[in-house]
Amino acid sequence: MSTNPRQNEISMASLYYRCEKYSEIIKIAKELIKENPILSKEELSLFAQGYKCKLNEIRKPLVKLLEIEKKEKNRGSTHAHLIRELINPKISEIINLCDDFNSQIDILILKAKNFDDMANLSRLKLDFLRYKCQFMEKSEENEEEYQKAHDEFFETVNKMENIGKEFLGKNNINLLYIQLCKCVFYYEVLNKSKEAVDFGKNLLRDVLTPPEKPRVPKPVEKVEEKKEEEVKSVLEEEKKSEKKEDTNKKNNKPSAKKTNSSKPKEETKEEKEKSKDIEPKNTESREDTLNEKTLSEKKTENNFSSKEATKDSNAPSDKMIMTPELKQFIYILRTDIILWSGKHESDVKL
Numbered sequence: 152m153s154t155n156p157r158q159n160e161i162s163m164a165s166l167y168y169r170c171e172k173y174s175e176i177i178k179i180a181k182e183l184i185k186e187n188p189i190l191s192k193e194e195l196s197l198f199a200q201g202y203k204c205k206l207n208e209i210r211k212p213l214v215k216l217l218e219i220e221k222k223e224k225n226r227g228s229t230h231a232h233l234i235r236e237l238i239n240p241k242i243s244e245i246i247n248l249c250d251d252f253n254s255q256i257d258i259l260i261l262k263a264k265n266f267d268d269m270a271n272l273s274r275l276k277l278d279f280l281r282y283k284c285q286f287m288e289k290s291e292e293n294e295e296e297y298q299k300a301h302d303e304f305f306e307t308v309n310k311m312e313n314i315g316k317e318f319l320g321k322n323n324i325n326l327l328y329i330q331l332c333k334c335v336f337y338y339e340v341l342n343k344s345k346e347a348v349d350f351g352k353n354l355l356r357d358v359l360t361p362p363e364k365p366r367v368p369k370p371v372e373k374v375e376e377k378k379e380e381e382v383k384s385v386l387e388e389e390k391k392s393e394k395k396e397d398t399n400k401k402n403n404k405p406s407a408k409k410t411n412s413s414k415p416k417e418e419t420k421e422e423k424e425k426s427k428d429i430e431p432k433n434t435e436s437r438e439d440t441l442n443e444k445t446l447s448e449k450k451t452e453n454n455f456s457s458k459e460a461t462k463d464s465n466a467p468s469d470k471m472i473m474t475p476e477l478k479q480f481i482y483i484l485r486t487d488i489i490l491w492s493g494k495h496e497s498d499v500k501l
Contacts, residue, residue, distance in 0.1 A: 157183065164197045173208060176201030177251075184255055188262040195259075199275055202252045206245065206282060213241040213286065242286050246296070249283040252276075266314060270325030273311050277332040280304040284340045301340075308333050324476050330354055331484060338491050351488045358481065 160179050167175040180198040183190065190198065216238050223231040256276045263269040280300050287297045308329060315326040334354065338347035 157186065161193060161197065164201070168197065168200060168204075171204070173201050173205040177205060181255065184258060188258050189264070190259065198255075202248065202279070206248055206279075209241055209244050209248070210282075210286075213238065213245070216241070245286050246283055249279045252279045267325055270311055270315065270323075270329060273307055274325070274328050274332060277304060277307060277329065277336075280307075281332065281336050281340060284336075304336060305333075324474070324480060327354070327358065327477075327480055331480070331487075334484075335487070338487075344491050348488055348491050351484055351491070355481065355484055355488070358477070 160183060164176045164179045167173075167179070176197060180194075180201055183194055183198075216234055220231055220234045220238065223234060253276055256272055256279075260269055260272045260276070263272060280303060283300045284297060284304065287293050287300070311329050312326065315323055315329075331351075331354070334347050334351050337343045337350065
């Protein structure tokens with residue numbers, strides 16, 4: 152035994168768990184919460200196991216008694232009321248245990264450090280609220296208590312979903328388990344098997360195939376129009392410069408008085424004709440080269456855009472990282488859907 156009294160109590164609780172003395176574990180858990188409501192992982196697991204095992208200890212004989220009562224009623228036996236006398240104390244025992252658990256878990260939720268701890272504790276609370284509603288008789292005496300438990304269940308679910316969406320992503324593991332509790336409540340308590348199966352299938356699809364990010368289309372046409380306008384402006388500027396050169400040449404022609412010989416005149420005429428023949432050819436060649444450049448640039452842009460499109464199409468979608476907890480959640484949800492639908496695994500298409 153260690154010198155730390157808290158550690159000694161934890162070791163005693165683990166020993167009681169092996170001996171199946173679950174009421175003793177619950178007493179130790181209550182004392183630990185009184186001392187310090189912030190529990191470690193080991194302390195929290197012992198706290199939850201003690202209550203769950205105690206509930207299963209009461210639940211097993213209660214389920215058998217309910218089956219016997221149903222058979223006796225179908226036979227028309229007069230001894231069904233005697234079985235009911237055995238069932239009522241068991242149901243009240245389960246209700247008291249669930250109330251005790253919820254009173255302790257509320258203290259832990261108030262002292263939770265972050266959202267993950269709060270969500271984990273809320274999952275335990277939802278389980279015990281479901282057990283309470285499941286085994287509570289829908290009679291005139293317990294109708295108000297049943298309605299309170301029902302409302303408290305859905306209030307906690309909505310509260311945790313709203314808090315989780317603000318601080319965490321949609322596919323947080325704790326939020327997924329809270330939605331799974333809601334799905335189980337629809338099937339086991341409300342007896343709405345179709346809605347539970349549909350809700351579970353949609354939840355599983357959201358996990359396996361999350362929504363893709365919206366793609367913004369590139370303005371390709373606007374870029375091409377800008378380039379064509381630039382080419383036209385360049386051509387117009389070149390034509391203006393050529394006209395200015397022609398006017399300058401005409402203004403700078405040599406006069407007839409100064410020119411004495413005929414040979415230089417003929418040479419100048421020939422040179423002018425050559426220059427006239429050459430100039431339009433040069434402009435045409437420039438236009439052709441510019442048009443060729445624009446066409447080549449358009450082709451490269453189209454090729455680049457097509458490559459990007461193929462890359463985007465071949466790119467993997469943003470899926471969740473398959474952690475062990477997420478794999479366990481998918482397995483639990485898938486097996487529940489198959490059981491609730493009452494079909495074979497191959498018949499259920501998800």
